[in-house]
Amino acid sequence: MGEILVGACSWTDRELVGSGWYPSGWRDAEGRLRHYAGRFPVVEVDSTYYGLPSERNSLLWSERTPDGFLFDVKAFSLLTGHPTRDGALPGDLRGRVGRGEPGAGVLDEVWGRFGSALEPLRRAGRLGAVLFQFPPWFAPGERAERFLAECAERTAGWSVAVEFRHPAWWQEERYADTAALLSESGMAAVAVDMVQTLDVSVPPVLPVTSPELAMIRFHGRNEAWGTGTKEDRFRHEYTVGELAEWAPRVARAAERARQVHVLFNNCCADAAVRAAEAMRNLLVTERTLVVR
Template sequence: MGEILVGACSWTDRALVGSGWYPPGWRDAEGRLRHYAGQFSVVEVDSAYYALPSERNSLLWSQRTPDGFVFDVKAFSLLTGHPTRDAALPADLRGRTGRGVSDAGLLDEVWARFASALEPLRRADRLGTVLFQFPPWFAPGARSETFLRECAARTAGWPLAVEFRHPGWWQEGLYDRTAGLLAELGTSAVAVDMVQTLRTSVPPVTPVPSPELAVVRFHGRNEAWGTGSKEDRFRHTYADGELAEWVPRVARMAGHAKRVHVLFNNCCADAAVRAAEAMRRLLADEGLTVR
């Protein structure tokens, strides 16, 4: 039975910082991370989706966290086919996205800088996985499979996890093909909890194509998922009953993978960290190995 690491999808979210969860004296950058790492064993770096991370920050993160703590780093938007603001690029690379990512090797350069930024985490054994969250229009098909293979080739040797936002990947009839493709590529799959009443709702399936790692991300169950602001989309306080639905699912995942990461993305005030605390308690009550 694998071990289960539980945490949140950010430790720097403005709403969390303002919620009072961090104690006085621990609210600067170093203090926040040290406090968070004293409570949980995994965190997602969601900021890497919006702007390329830096080697300096990765080094500081590795120095400010204890052995055994890991970071799941979200891939930069350009690397997953999402629209990317020109301002999100380093200054010397701006002005080129409008002409396509192939312009003068822009995509190659972004990949190289992203990889370089993660090296301090890799060297310190702090890199849990790199999360590739693909957009809702990334539908099953030959073109998408080719793109996945390219991503896997560029990340050879990295721990990699894939989250699909198009529900078709995990629907009946394609589930086995999707799981088989990820197993062939040596990548982990991300299971999701989200509202199930939308056309774009991803079903709560729990594939484990990699024996090394499985990931679950809890997005909340807000009906405004597809239309509202960030706060609207992610505003949800998980009840114990909702979390309990996932206890046997996570247990099954831990039966097939050496490690399971359970991460909460309902980042409004302290809702994510409180849900993580509750989930850790529920899993431990079932005798599972949780930290």
């Protein structure tokens, strides 16, 4: 039976910081992380999608967290085919991406810097998975498969999780092929919980494609998905009933993977951390599970 780690998709989100969840005296950068890490065993770093991480931050994060704590790190936008602002790049690389696809030299440099920045986490045993969240237009096909193969080659030795935002990847007629593709590449599939009434809704399936890791990200069930602000898209208060739908499925995933990461992305006020606490309480009622 694998271990289940439950947490949130950020500890620095401004809505969470302003919610009052962090007690007085624990609201600076160090205090927030120490407070969070005292209550959860895993967190997702989403800032690395918007800008390249730094070795200094990785070192500080490892120093401020206890043994056994893990950071799942979101891949930088340029590495997943998303539009990337020139200002998000290091100064010496700005002006070299343009509107088209970046040249091989720029990509090589970005990949190298991204990997180097995570080294302090890896050395400290704090690096969980690197999350590759692909855009909604990343549809199944030969081009996408070549892109995934390149990612697998560049991330050899990393723990990698893949989230598809195009629903076709996990529709019934494609499911087995997608699972096989990720399994052959050594990548863990990311299951998602989201509203199911939209054309872009990803089916709520939970494939286990790696013996090392399974991951579920809870995005909330807001009809505003894909529109409005970040808060509009992810505003949702999970009920116990909604979480209970997933609990037995998480348990089954733990029978097939060494670790299962359950992460909440409904990042409005303290909704994500409260949902994480509720899910953990549901899971620990099953005595055969190892839950943190």
